[in-house]
Amino acid sequence: MAMRLSNRIRRRAETVIECVLFLCAAGSVLITAGIIAVLVMETAAFLRDVSIVEFLTGTNWTPLFSDKHFGVLPLVAGTALVSAIAMAIALPAGLLSAIYLSEYAPSRVRRVLKPTLELLAGVPTVVYGYFALLFVTPLLQQWIPSLSGFNALAPGLVMGLMILPLVSSLSEDALHAVPDGLREAAFALGSTRMQTTLRVVVPAAVSGIAASFILGISRAIGETMIVAVAAGQQPRLTANPLVPVETMTAYIVQVSLGDTPAGTLEYRTIFAVGMLLFIMTFTLNVVSNWLRQRFKGMYS
Amino acid sequence: MFGDLLLQTMAILIILLALMALGALLVDVFSDGFGRLSWAFLTSFPSRRASDAGIYPALIGTIFVIGLTALVAVPVGIASAIYLEEYGTGGRWSRLIEINIANLAGVPSIIYGLLGLGLFVRTLGFGRSVMAGSGTLALLVLPVVILSTREALRTVPFTIREASYALGATKWQTVWHQVLPVAMPGILTGLIFALSRAIGETAPLITIGALTYVPFAPDGVWSPFTVLPIQIFNWLSRPQAAFAQNASAGIIVLLLVLLGMNAVAITLRDRYRRFRG
Incomplete structure (x- = not known):
């Protein structure tokens, strides 16, 4: 009798534990719901005062001035410019180092280089901001005298350095997942290692590599502190990397630092900009995950 | 060739x-x-004169915020990972939760700041307190904790679970007494990695309105606060070179803290491995 009772208690305890664990896991869905709820509510309030057409197509962003304009394009342009510079560094360098680590490096070299490269991803972004503002910009000014103290170039380059390990490590995983049979077949047909790598292995891993590229772009768009420190606070519709610009993320920081009371239109602009940022990065992340799933399915 | x-x-x-x-x-x-760098730099309050300024409130603030973040994110994160890896595999719900977590891990940190501002600071009325900051960072690192813990659980051989079941253990007994101890080194490493990320986070805390000039140390979870990266950012945004020097010194402290944490992670992991033989 006592035995059966303790069994029943035990079974009930098991059920309770499973429920608690499930609630914890399901809580993560609430985070997403919370993000969307907060962004949608404040953005909706913002769009009652500003037309969505003006917001998305306007070329003037001056919500903090007395003559207010709410065209987000200059912020989008700033984000695109810095991200493009970062990608020009991180994508080719990341892919090349992934190819080297996966196809060429002896395993001893690989075991040392991989974690060392990953150190780059562990440095806090505000430290990278410091590096861009006080080291890279002055260094570049020696060659490019017209470079402003705040500019898109230096933070873009530093951001590329920060994102390189992400691209490299995910691309390497993709290359690594390509079955050795493909390599051996290429060698058997007389290919050199480079021919095998560039014409067989890389094409076979292309969706995995693309997933890492897209995730890198998403990371660049959402990166905040490097640009908040070193890119400036002047929203400007330009492709010139030498002048100060402002990104979407840097704008959110700028307003948060100021004393903008809740409920005002200026305050709501950061949620509207945040919404746009969320939609952009979310779309990229979904595409990246989809590509990675597809790639996983190919060789398993 | x-x-x-x-x-x-x-x-x-x-x-x-x-x-x-x-x-x-x-x-x-x-x-x-x-x-x-000096003892005075670690124990002084910020000042308008760069040479007198120190990082004491920021250091204490960082300890408060990260401690509280860990208190929330670690148990919830590990529990979620256990559910997804050991219990709810294959179901439609777990599939949805998995996709959701993968996507959350890619949301820019500043968006979490906006969530924290809307949810903790305004709706729940936490104000610009340690509580609001920790809540925000806990949400931010939760996906990282879940993903790394699942990774660690996945390395535990299935035979250990089967042996435990064969001896009559229940599911939870198996998880608690067999799976978790084996996975612990991996879990710990992942946790420290996640918390190191939280220590370096600046943007979400600026967004929820953490102060940039704090002449006092936080004395509780409802107290306003600043953290080390924000103090560094504050010094960086001033034009005087002396403040930039303070920023460098602050960065050294921040990097040493991160280095220390990683050293602890590695030592813990090694000791645990040796202990388990």
Whole structure:
């Protein structure tokens, strides 16, 4: 009798534990719901005062001035410019180092280089901001005298350095997942290692590599502190990397630092900009995950 | 053959260049900031005079915020990971939760700041307190904790679970007494990695309105606060060179804290491994 009772208690305890664990896991869905709820509510309030057409197509962003304009394009342009510079560094360098680590490096070299490269991803972004503002910009000014103290170039380059390990490590995983049979077949047909790598292995891993590229772009768009420190606070519709610009993320920081009371239109602009940022990065992340799933399915 | 050589040389050059940039960063920070480091720098409050300013409130704030973040994110994160890896595999709900977590891990940190501002600071009325900051960071690191814990649980061989069931253990007994101890080194490493990320986070805390000038140390979870990266950012945004020097010294402290945490992670992991034999 006592035995059966303790069994029943035990079974009930098991059920309770499973429920608690499930609630914890399901809580993560609430985070997403919370993000969307907060962004949608404040953005909706913002769009009652500003037309969505003006917001998305306007070329003037001056919500903090007395003559207010709410065209987000200059912020989008700033984000695109810095991200493009970062990608020009991180994508080719990341892919090349992934190819080297996966196809060429002896395993001893690989075991040392991989974690060392990953150190780059562990440095806090505000430290990278410091590096861009006080080291890279002055260094570049020696060659490019017209470079402003705040500019898109230096933070873009530093951001590329920060994102390189992400691209490299995910691309390497993709290359690594390509079955050795493909390599051996290429060698058997007389290919050199480079021919095998560039014409067989890389094409076979292309969706995995693309997933890492897209995730890198998403990371660049959402990166905040490097640009908040070193890119400036002047929203400007330009492709010139030498002048100060402002990104979407840097704008959110700028307003948060100021004393903008809740409920005002200026305050709501950061949620509207945040919404746009969320939609952009979310779309990229979904595409990246989809590509990675597809790639996983190919060789398993 | 020539192509092979060219490809390897270019790749090695690029990797070396990246590591040299990291080296330049460290050398630059240390040469600028080392002279500013002193006991007084660690124990002083911020000041309008750069030479008197210190990081005491920021250091205490960081400890408060990260401690509370860990208190929330670690148990919830590990519990979620256990559910997804050991219990709810394959179901439609777990599939949805998995996709959701993968996507959350890619949401920019500043968006979490906006969530924290809307949810904790405004709706729940936490104000710009340690509580609001920790809540925000806990949400931010939760996906990281879940993903790394699942990774660690996945390395535990299935035979251990089967042996435990064969001896009549229930599911939870198996998880608690067999799976978790084996996975612990991996879990710990992942946790420390997640918390190191939280320590360096600046943007979400600026967004929820953490102060940039704090002449007092936080004395509880409802107290306003600042953290080390925000203090560094504050000094960086001033034009005077003396403040930039303070920023360098602050960065040295931040990097040493991160280095210390990683050393602890590695030591813990090694001791645990030896202990388990």
